Amino acid sequence: MPIDPLLAGARRSWEELAGVPVPFPPCGGVNVAVSPESGMCPAGWVGVVALGGSAIVTAPSDSAAAIVRDALRELPVQAVVDADSVRAVLPVSRVLGPAVLAYLSPERFRPVPPVASEVEQLPAGNRELRLLEEVAGPEDAGEAGLDEITSPAFVVREGGQVVAAAGYRTWLGGTAHISVLTAPRARGRGLARAAGSATVAHALAAGLLPQWRARRTASRRVAAALGFAELGAQLSIEMTGHSRPRP
Template identity: 70%
Template structure:
């Protein structure tokens, strides 16, 4: 009720503005704003792995935790691979997982896509390859893939796969 009253006085577009929301509510922590993008089966532009081998791992596989350590706390937290309910789709180099993607099944048949790439391997298309595999898997199960992104690079990967930005999200924790 407190949130509804405080934010109900703001214009709709302002509810994803962290500064304005902090002025209206006692915010302990905020994440975002982030662009929310979605793709349909018709709009999906899959990426061929080419010479890369995409492997499936369980969501609990320890090699995913190793990738999270290499990527760092902030990037790993943003990707949230520890929350996926799908298999993880990974690319390895020299035996190490350097990119991974999967999704968490959410209510109403939504698949929240999670992607993480090791910092030293970014810019080589690995997020597109692993993300494409995760999206194809979600679509095969009749799910609606959702891509939540703040960094411009992540937004570009989503767009390359055919995702369309349809909204924004700001997550907050009240003090």
């Protein structure tokens, strides 16, 4: 059966980020590869991505890959991105995620109609974005990753201040990784949708595949409202005794 083009594009992006040849199994299952320079996870960690019923995993060394391969073969694919399931079979010291991965094709896009608060553009790295991150706090700012965007920032103001912003970072494989952040006092009023919609429109016009990565329910709701389809999840694992030494 031909693979859905949206799923195929999402898989290509993560296969390139893996840094070594490691394809998603065509009929389910998990492929594990050694990739010390993997872009799927922090350096020295194990990166796991499951999409459409198959998964790929990168490990920092041969020994780590052997342990991971033996442990994960006992789990169904959906469990390899579940933190509790992985902790039960691997010596885990820290975990990032899981985060849901959602993607959008042009025909599924549901743009937000004009609202009272106009969306404007700012350059990536603009000081006003840093001020928004300070207001939102380090946890939310780190989750959003506005400091990593390569596109313009699309922002909404209230009282002259930026209270919502979105943008994207261009990844290998032509993926636009979306970042969205809203000030705590301005949440729940559709401002993230407005900024996110403008960002997605910009990415689609550039011929990129929009990717929305989210852990929180509110963020997933915004993505769903814009037409994103959830195709899988990502998990990063630091294994005891197998991390790259810190400088």
